[in-house]
Amino acid sequence: MRARATAAVALVAALALAACSVVLLLAVHTNLVDSAQRAARDHMEQAADRLGSGTSVSEVRAALPDVTVVSDTGPGATTTTQAPGNGTSASVDTASGTVLVQAYPNFTPAHTAVVTLAWTLGPCIALLVVLMACLTWYAMGRALRPVESIRAEFADITAHSLQNRVPVPGSGDEVALLAETMNGTLDQLQRAVGRLRTFTSDASHELRAPLTTLKARLELAVARPDSAVWPAVGREALRDTVQLEEIVADLLLLARLDARQPLKLQPLSLTDLLRQTVADRHPHRPVVLVTDDHPDEDDVLGSRTALARLFTNLLDNGLRHADSGVTVEIRHSGHELTAEVRDDGPGIEEADRERVFDRFTRLDNARTRTAGGTGLGLAIARDIATAHGGTLTALPPRAGDRGARLVLALPSAASLTHSREGRTTGR
Numbered sequence: 001m002r003a004r005a006t007a008a009v010a011l012v013a014a015l016a017l018a019a020c021s022v023v024l025l026l027a028v029h030t031n032l033v034d035s036a037q038r039a040a041r042d043h044m045e046q047a048a049d050r051l052g053s054g055t056s057v058s059e060v061r062a063a064l065p066d067v068t069v070v071s072d073t074g075p076g077a078t079t080t081t082q083a084p085g086n087g088t089s090a091s092v093d094t095a096s097g098t099v100l101v102q103a104y105p106n107f108t109p110a111h112t113a114v115v116t117l118a119w120t121l122g123p124c125i126a127l128l129v130v131l132m133a134c135l136t137w138y139a140m141g142r143a144l145r146p147v148e149s150i151r152a153e154f155a156d157i158t159a160h161s162l163q164n165r166v167p168v169p170g171s172g173d174e175v176a177l178l179a180e181t182m183n184g185t186l187d188q189l190q191r192a193v194g195r196l197r198t199f200t201s202d203a204s205h206e207l208r209a210p211l212t213t214l215k216a217r218l219e220l221a222v223a224r225p226d227s228a229v230w231p232a233v234g235r236e237a238l239r240d241t242v243q244l245e246e247i248v249a250d251l252l253l254l255a256r257l258d259a260r261q262p263l264k265l266q267p268l269s270l271t272d273l274l275r276q277t278v279a280d281r282h283p284h285r286p287v288v289l290v291t292d293d294h295p296d297e298d299d300v301l302g303s304r305t306a307l308a309r310l311f312t313n314l315l316d317n318g319l320r321h322a323d324s325g326v327t328v329e330i331r332h333s334g335h336e337l338t339a340e341v342r343d344d345g346p347g348i349e350e351a352d353r354e355r356v357f358d359r360f361t362r363l364d365n366a367r368t369r370t371a372g373g374t375g376l377g378l379a380i381a382r383d384i385a386t387a388h389g390g391t392l393t394a395l396p397p398r399a400g401d402r403g404a405r406l407v408l409a410l411p412s413a414a415s416l417t418h419s420r421e422g423r424t425t426g427r
Helices: 002-052 058-064 108-155 174-223 230-258 269-281 305-321 379-388 413-426
Strands: 065-070 079-082 088-094 097-103 266-268 287-291 301-302 325-334 334-342 389-394 405-411
Touching: 002 058, 002 088, 002 097, 002 108, 058 065, 058 097, 058 287, 058 334, 079 413, 088 269, 266 269, 266 305, 269 287, 269 325, 269 334, 269 389, 269 405, 301 305, 301 405, 305 334, 305 405, 379 389, 379 405
Parallel strands: 287 325
Antiparallel strands: 065 097, 079 088, 088 097, 266 301, 325 334, 334 405, 389 405
């Protein structure tokens, strides 16, 4: 890039200087030629005046050597005519008869001056082109030096040195903005890789525990086949397999959510979807649904499958910790719909209200994995809410209440439609 820029500047400078030199040479040549022609005409007129006043031909020739006087026998007045070539001539009546006075311009000085100027301009143009090329090379080097530093530092960054950052020049120009953008991207990449490593470690641990249990039970039964109760062994093995299946299914769902695959959105009634979810998953569990006076209509744009999974996870979490039951309250407010899931269990400590959405998080360390689930339910629920343009947060219980309070906020279908129409109109 540096060499190409230098070559381009040198070529443009050479062409521009060459064009200016040609114009200058033409102007100088034209001026000198006009001067020579005017001088020849003046000398011819002086010679004619002297001859007309009685000065002898020899004296005129001595005074004006570039004038030619030719005898002519034909009488006539003094007239000026164009001589052959670039000269001028005049017929003058003298005492000895009519003579023809001719003068030709001397173009030799003009040609000599133009040639000398051309030979002078050539080295000067070459020197200027070389000087501009050197300045361009130096300036491009200084401009690209931060880019080279950024490239060298970025080339040394690997998966094990994501904490390194590229240098940001203090120029405040586009190169500095590029460096800041790259550092921001590295920050995001470092966080993503950190989450991936933590997730991989946690997933390996979660998968290893039921596998180890399943293996130990089968090895014990095989070691003592006569005393083993095979139906019980089969039931325990099936329970461990189901747990493994649940973990793998949750991991696959998280992978799809992390890939930001587009959801198949359709108009849905949040109230109807919640009723259907309760009827399908918890028909005989203590779940109370509270709604406002808003009509049951298609009030959100979302994926039926994904939102059903979100509510299922929230209800499973609430029922797992509730002492007597779970209450779900749906409210319509302006351009937003809110679904609040409350239970009357031990609740969530303030310090854990954000950590509860981390993957493989179990706040009760004493409970078993079978009783506590996979630790991915709330993480999946928040990712689904985010994919729908909403939020899922853990808030403190209302005054006089106890237990956990999870609040889901989703944009209404009307607000999403207006937003899309506004973007279309803006285009």
